[in-house]
Amino acid sequence: MAEHPHAALVRKGYEAFGRGDMETLADLMTGDCVHHAPGESQMSGHVKGRENILAHFAKLMELTNGTFRVELLDVYPDGRGHVMSVHKWHGDRGDRGIEMKGGLFFTIVGDKMTDVDECVADIDESDAFWGQAE
Template identity: 70%
Template structure:
């Protein structure tokens, strides 16, 4: 059985993120894509547009000293333009570490990602790891 094209798109995004390949990530996003990060930490909020989203991803790398890694567990399409991706992320920041399951809900339009809604297992723990909004 072949992989659904929307799942393959999401998988390519996870692979590019893992390599720090911002140009590939840019090519997978619509110009007006929005990434929604839950909680009340310094990284929480709505990042609209490719540049803002890629700046967020760079900041995640900087805040964790390059230790952030995300292990994709599965990518599940609904056949109507959405993919639910489940992953575990690991990172260190200062004297803190985190390992947390979570997921991303992707909306796909015209073969590109137009919206990313992020969910985490424990919002309070994620907020404590990333630090207070500033």
């Protein structure tokens, strides 16, 4: 059986992110897409707009000196415009490293990502890793 198109869209996004291909990633989102990141760190909150989301991703790389990476574990579409992904993310920041499971819940309209809700296995540990704005 062929993979559901929404699952394929999410996989394509993860692949683009992993390559640093922000142009492809941008093409997969609507202009008014919103990314919701959990916690109380400098990387938490609601990021509105494709360009701001891409800047958020650039900050992940900046804060980790380019070590931030995500390993996609699985993708689950519901066939009604939602996809849930499960992944493991890694990064090094200063003298501290992190490896944590997490996931994203995507809303897809017209074959574009319109809303992305992020979840992490340990919000407090994630907050401690990212810290507050400097």
